[in-house]
Amino acid sequence: xxxxxxxxxxxxxxxxxxxxxxxxxILAADESTGTIGKRLSSINVENSxxxxxxxxxxxxxxxxxxxxxxxxILFEETLYQKTAAGKPFxxxxxxxxxxxxxxxxxxTVELAGTNGETTTTGLDGLGQRCAQYYEAxxxxxxxxxxxxxxxxxxxxxxxxxxxxxxxxxxxxxQENGLVPIVxxxxxxxxxxxxxxxxxxxxxxxxxxxxxxxxxxxxxxGTLLKPNMVTPGSDSKKVAPEVVAEYTVRALQRTMPxxxxxxxxxxxxxxxxxxxxxxxxxxxxxxxxxxxxxxSFGRALQQSTLKAWAGKEENVKKAQExxxxxxxxxxxxxxxxxxxxxxxxxxTESLHVKDYKY
Amino acid sequence: xxxxxxxxxxxxxxxxxxxxxxxxxILAADESTGTIGKRLSSINVENVxxxxxxxxxxxxxxxxxxxxxxxxILFEETLYQKTAAGKLFxxxxxxxxxxxxxxxxxxTVELAGTNGETTTQGLDGLAQRCAQYYSAxxxxxxxxxxxxxxxxxxxxxxxxxxxxxxxxxxxxxQENGLVPIVxxxxxxxxxxxxxxxxxxxxxxxxxxxxxxxxxxxxxxGTLLKPNMVTPGSDAKKVAPEVVAEYTVRALQRTMPxxxxxxxxxxxxxxxxxxxxxxxxxxxxxxxxxxxxxxSFGRALQQSTLKAWGGKEENVKKAQDxxxxxxxxxxxxxxxxxxxxxxxxxxxSESLHVKDYKY
Numbered sequence: 001x002x003x004x005x006x007x008x009x010x011x012x013x014x015x016x017x018x019x020x021x022x023x024x025x026i027l028a029a030d031e032s033t034g035t036i037g038k039r040l041s042s043i044n045v046e047n048s049x050x051x052x053x054x055x056x057x058x059x060x061x062x063x064x065x066x067x068x069x070x071x072x073i074l075f076e077e078t079l080y081q082k083t084a085a086g087k088p089f090x091x092x093x094x095x096x097x098x099x100x101x102x103x104x105x106x107x108t109v110e111l112a113g114t115n116g117e118t119t120t121t122g123l124d125g126l127g128q129r130c131a132q133y134y135e136a137x138x139x140x141x142x143x144x145x146x147x148x149x150x151x152x153x154x155x156x157x158x159x160x161x162x163x164x165x166x167x168x169x170x171x172x173x174q175e176n177g178l179v180p181i182v183x184x185x186x187x188x189x190x191x192x193x194x195x196x197x198x199x200x201x202x203x204x205x206x207x208x209x210x211x212x213x214x215x216x217x218x219x220x221g222t223l224l225k226p227n228m229v230t231p232g233s234d235s236k237k238v239a240p241e242v243v244a245e246y247t248v249r250a251l252q253r254t255m256p257x258x259x260x261x262x263x264x265x266x267x268x269x270x271x272x273x274x275x276x277x278x279x280x281x282x283x284x285x286x287x288x289x290x291x292x293x294x295s296f297g298r299a300l301q302q303s304t305l306k307a308w309a310g311k312e313e314n315v316k317k318a319q320e321x322x323x324x325x326x327x328x329x330x331x332x333x334x335x336x337x338x339x340x341x342x343x344x345x346x347t348e349s350l351h352v353k354d355y356k357y
Numbered sequence: 358x359x360x361x362x363x364x365x366x367x368x369x370x371x372x373x374x375x376x377x378x379x380x381x382x383i384l385a386a387d388e389s390t391g392t393i394g395k396r397l398s399s400i401n402v403e404n405v406x407x408x409x410x411x412x413x414x415x416x417x418x419x420x421x422x423x424x425x426x427x428x429x430i431l432f433e434e435t436l437y438q439k440t441a442a443g444k445l446f447x448x449x450x451x452x453x454x455x456x457x458x459x460x461x462x463x464x465t466v467e468l469a470g471t472n473g474e475t476t477t478q479g480l481d482g483l484a485q486r487c488a489q490y491y492s493a494x495x496x497x498x499x500x501x502x503x504x505x506x507x508x509x510x511x512x513x514x515x516x517x518x519x520x521x522x523x524x525x526x527x528x529x530x531q532e533n534g535l536v537p538i539v540x541x542x543x544x545x546x547x548x549x550x551x552x553x554x555x556x557x558x559x560x561x562x563x564x565x566x567x568x569x570x571x572x573x574x575x576x577x578g579t580l581l582k583p584n585m586v587t588p589g590s591d592a593k594k595v596a597p598e599v600v601a602e603y604t605v606r607a608l609q610r611t612m613p614x615x616x617x618x619x620x621x622x623x624x625x626x627x628x629x630x631x632x633x634x635x636x637x638x639x640x641x642x643x644x645x646x647x648x649x650x651x652s653f654g655r656a657l658q659q660s661t662l663k664a665w666g667g668k669e670e671n672v673k674k675a676q677d678x679x680x681x682x683x684x685x686x687x688x689x690x691x692x693x694x695x696x697x698x699x700x701x702x703x704x705s706e707s708l709h710v711k712d713y714k715y
Binding site: 002003195198199202203206207209210213214219220249252253254255256257258287288289 | 359360552555556559560563564566567570571576577606609610611612613614615644645646
């Protein structure tokens with residue numbers, strides 16, 4: 001059977017390609033209510049709807065930032081929120097040529113018989129939810145699958161189950177006009193070296209692309225959001241050029257050229273580390289028939305959050321921090337980042353063991 | 358588990374990349390004794406070892422031809438044969454910068470419970486055979502898996518079994534220093550349209566690359582020998598630009614950039630058709646992070662065979678025909694073929710034989 005060729009095919013292809021425009025990338029601002037609550041409490045801000053709204057307005061309305069952003073992933077609540085002046089956020093984005101995206105998974109549950117491995121839920125009624133989100137202005141979606149590296153992990157069951165879930169989610173999105181971001185995150189936790197991470201990443205990505213093919217997904221209308229290939233969090237760090245080489249090689253071995261772009265997750269990397277690694281990848285000489293860009297959450301917002309601390313008088317300072325990170329990552333997608341756009345907190349590791357959204 | 362990183366890794370990568378050198382391609386001269394017999398009898402030549410040797414010498418020693426070839430696939434007998442003057446064919450090739458290759462499969466057998474679908478055999482003792490072939494000078498190998506398109510074909514069983522066989526063959530080759538050419542030929546026979554061929558090709562190639570990954574094959578040290586994506590033999594033909602678009606798209610959707618080159622089989626296409634299609638692919642504007650070249654048997658030899666007719670006095674004429682096809686295909690790998698060059702008798706003749714068996 002052929003891949004998806006329905007009414008949204010051309011739009012999916014052009015939106016996926018647009019997201020990978022050199023110089024642009026994705027702001028992942030889709031923290032669930034619980035997760036954003038932890039961020040807000042770390043700066044002593046109450047987790048109320050209006051504070052969540054204020055934070056997102058601070059980000060989306062930073063003067064000059066949106067030129068560096070091709071898409072923003074939102075949590076459902078945010079899709080329907082507005083600026084203080086009453087303009088829907090999705091309108092702000094549209095006017096600035098930023099595609100709104102939407103997180104559609106419903107978190108992970110454990111797989112029985114495994115050592116704490118998980119699969120991701122959210123398939124029930126997904127078709128209808130995607131159609132509603134499309135109507136509300138969303139043009140892409142995101143679903144996070146999670147795998148870990150350990151003595152016997154990831155197991156074949158975890159790989160198969162997560163790959164299959166991603167493929168089901170992906171085709172349902174396409175049938176409803178949303179470009180699916182395929183995110184098979186392999187957690188950085190552990191004492192393993194970069195070779196182990198590379199081996200696992202290659203196995204996982206191969207399984208994902210086989211599943212996408214089996215489920216008739218139109219690859220030209222998808223994006224990949226993988227981890228970079230790095231040593232484990234308890235292992236010695238390596239130079240950015242090494243991360244670049246291993247990561248690009250893993251993609252060369254598994255990712256068909258039909259996929260227009262890779263939008264890396266930052267995992268537990270600090271803002272600066274994530275940018276420098278992305279920059280190294282774009283400088284790396286080798287076959288790279290897809291754009292290499294970012295889909296960063298913590299690695300775009302950390303300094304901004306600290307600078308804001310919930311105070312109106314800090315908004316300008318916070319927005320400057322955000323603009324600096326957006327610009328830095330934009331340069332990194334072009335291999336032109338010179339370093340040193342670091343604000344307070346930019347080099348702080350954002351690793352949280354066994355991170356749960 | 359990681360992919361192959363043993364003692365031959367660097368050599369495999371270098372050899373696979375070399376075979377894909379723009380301007381060069383592969384001559385598939387690995388016809389088994391039985392198959393070459395049919396070719397020889399079509400020009401009234403007796404199927405004896407000395408005639409088989411004479412034909413191969415005619416080809417390999419055509420002045421100026423080897424510059425257009427990066428590799429020649431041989432049948433086992435030929436690996437050990439020599440020119441009339443006593444020089445080993447493999448040495449002739451080495452001196453001309455051509456890598457010797459070797460066919461290592463042992464033909465197909467039917468899969469029970471299917472409608473005439475097959476799997477390919479040859480895994481038993483394959484490692485030792487590969488090691489011997491490497492000692493004799495071979496640096497790449499070839500294994501042909503065969504699938505067909507029908508109302509219920511290819512079946513999942515046929516796809517899985519052939520993909521798995523290709524992957525086992527591939528890793529065994531790499532462990533013994535030979536670059537494996539992965540050949541999942543989907544026969545052109547049938548009334549199906551080009552869309553059907555594309556769908557099947559994408560499914561089959563996806564299964565192959567998953568199997569290669571499962572079996573820890575080093576993709577940078579492999580080559581792919583697929584069919585071009587075309588309408589079936591009983592369906593209306595399409596323009597070369599359409600073949601190019603569908604074929605490149607199928608590869609974009611399934612073939613990781615780590616694979617350095619694609620060496621297309623010609624199937625039942627005439628010499629000219631195969632060259633013109635290859636040329637169109639190299640002119641096609643789109644993402645193509647692998648070389649697109651040729652591994653032609655019939656589509657390089659047809660005119661040559663006819664011109665030779667088994668007669669000593671025809672050798673020069675035959676060699677001229679062979680040189681013309683080599684040069685034409687070399688130009689096609691660069692997207693520079695102008696068409697109609699040195700068209701000899703037979704160059705536009707369809708070489709399709711229904712349900713072709715080697």
